[in-house]
Amino acid sequence: MGIYSRVDRDNMTIAVLLKQVPDTTSKIAVSDGRVDQDSVSKWSTSPYDEYALEYALQLKESGGGDLVAITCGPSRSSKMLTDAAAVGADSMLHVEADTSEMDSRQIQSILAAAVKHCGADVILCGKQAADTNSGSTGPGVANLIGAACVGMVSEVNVDGDGFSALRASPSGNERVMVSKPCLFAFDKAATELRRPNVKGIMMAKKKVIETVSPGDLGVDIGESGVKIHAHDLPPEKPPGQKFEGAESVSIVVSKLREEANVI
Amino acid sequence: MNITIIAETNGNQLHSVTSQLAGAASSLGGTTTLLCPGGVGESEASEISGVSKVISLKGDCFSSFDSGAWSAVMAPHCDGVVIASSSPTGRELASQIASKMGVPVVQDLTEIGQDLKMTRSVYSGKAIETSTASGSCVITLRQNAFESAGSGGNAELITVDSTSEVSVAVKEAMAKASERLDVSEADIIISGGRGMGDPANFSHLNEVADVIGAAVGASRAAVDSWDEIPHNMQVGQTGKTVNPSLYIAVGISGAIQHLAGMRSSKYIVAINKDPDAPIFGVADYGIVATWEEALPSLKEELAKL
Incomplete structure (x- = not known):
């Protein structure tokens, strides 16, 4: 504790891993067996990543250190890094690559190299991205860089020389302690997300994004071990039956029993 | 293999x-x-x-x-x-x-x-x-x-x-506030939205749930509006994705964020007073009625089974 932990924290480099995904309100179209990225009307930071960013900013404010925002994705993803800088990220690293056909192992090896490149020892990310809905990246990156991994996190604080985090467990919640190096994968958190102000936006525009390729980081991602055959739109559900008024409840209950056989 | x-x-x-x-x-x-x-x-x-x-x-x-x-x-x-x-x-x-x-x-x-x-x-x-x-x-x-x-x-x-070096130390374990079945565990779920008007009205959902052994869920709008409705009840994006046999949505309009978490349910029942609510688009059985009217008779009909 005391002066030593303070010095230690000032040397802390925090990384937040962000992914740009189609905004939830965007329609998804398929062409030639793949989700048509060009048809996506709006791209956003994946919702859980926004909580990771917010807590990364809070950690920086309470514990000191530098915050770097990292993404791996096509060139359009750089906007998301600028948005992160507008709310307080100190620097930005963009590993430019098309990740759409990559397997989990390839993406994790790129991001682990990016984290090492930045010298980060505290990493925050969303528990899963809203496009692939997987949740593989955080734990995989933690393994590759030898970091303690805490998932389903809704709060993290500097605590002595380490960190205290609140995570969901099958039986409720747990408060856990970890030391650097560590990775927190965020669930939705009970905190307001900050919005950039004009000054933040102007400052962010002047900041330079470090843009590299996986090769620049010394990563050879090899071949994907997973071959995507197709993306398809979900089968159309036949139109349902609609009834007017509460007196129809008995009809629906009997249909649930007779037709659907679920009660 | x-x-x-x-x-x-x-x-x-x-x-x-x-x-x-x-x-x-x-x-x-x-x-x-x-x-x-x-x-x-x-x-x-x-x-x-x-x-x-x-x-x-x-x-x-x-x-x-x-x-x-x-x-x-x-x-x-x-x-x-x-x-x-x-x-x-x-x-x-x-x-x-x-x-x-x-x-x-x-x-x-x-x-x-x-x-x-x-x-x-x-x-x-x-x-x-x-x-x-x-x-x-x-x-x-x-x-x-x-x-x-x-x-x-x-x-x-x-x-x-086996031995392995542990790097995540649990300092405190907090049990769930409610002993109710979790939505991710349930085969039947009844969820409430902001249309329930007041978090206290979720007690009516609990009553129906008790009759059929269902879990009680909530939409993001309900969770964000009311502190009494905890996030672990939230179904949808930034909440839980569920796959029950039967999903009953009450007073839930059917925002895309909610549909993301429950559209793969085997059967969906929607109860909403707005006949144009998007939730009816994914419902197998829709009932256009207020929850105040529909829930008592739902409880009664289910209790008869």
Whole structure:
């Protein structure tokens, strides 16, 4: 504790891993067996990543250190890094690559190299991205860089020389302690997300994004071990039956029993 | 083909989804080994049909969840296709094991076909992805999407004592505020939205839920508006994705964020006073009525069954 932990924290480099995904309100179209990225009307930071960013900013404010925002994705993803800088990220690293056909192992090896490149020892990310809905990246990156991994996190604080985090467990919640190096994968958190102000936006525009390729980081991602055959739109559900008024409840209950056989 | 199943535990018991993992494994054929972290449920696991060997992993590292420490012990026992549950802890463990094995992980499958053709839902359920793996891989399966294997098996049971460095220390465990069934565990869910008007009115949903053994869920709008409705009840994006046999949405308009978490339910009932609410677009049975009118008669009708 005391002066030593303070010095230690000032040397802390925090990384937040962000992914740009189609905004939830965007329609998804398929062409030639793949989700048509060009048809996506709006791209956003994946919702859980926004909580990771917010807590990364809070950690920086309470514990000191530098915050770097990292993404791996096509060139359009750089906007998301600028948005992160507008709310307080100190620097930005963009590993430019098309990740759409990559397997989990390839993406994790790129991001682990990016984290090492930045010298980060505290990493925050969303528990899963809203496009692939997987949740593989955080734990995989933690393994590759030898970091303690805490998932389903809704709060993290500097605590002595380490960190205290609140995570969901099958039986409720747990408060856990970890030391650097560590990775927190965020669930939705009970905190307001900050919005950039004009000054933040102007400052962010002047900041330079470090843009590299996986090769620049010394990563050879090899071949994907997973071959995507197709993306398809979900089968159309036949139109349902609609009834007017509460007196129809008995009809629906009997249909649930007779037709659907679920009660 | 060798298959390794990671048992899912529920406190000190084997979680029922473990049988579903074994059911899916049997459709692949091959020799199936089941790993029981911490030795939990080892004897029950050895009776699951189709499992040839159970490895019960004992050690202090299993006293609390640390995916890094657990996977370090488990990965050396994993071979071929590794199957886990797509619960939050299942996914985390699967990712760590895959990374340690140097193989890809594909999460939350809803179907497995011939030659391990994997089907999963992507883009909040707005698209379906099919893929295959070229070699070993780790997969996680969505709960209730696969048939359970039967019991009556008689697997060889091996106990392995293991040690691993734990780096996540639990300082305090807080039990859930409510003893109610969790939405991710339930076969029937009744959820309320902001249309319930007041969080106190969720008691009416609880009453219906008690009649049919359902879990009570909520929309994001309800969770964000009312402190009394905790986030662990939230169904949808930034909440839980559920796959029950029956989902009853009450006073929920059907925002895309909500649909993302429940559209794969087998049957959907919507109760809403607005006949144009988007929720009716995904409902198998829609009732245009206020909850005040509909819930008492729903409770009464269900109680008659």
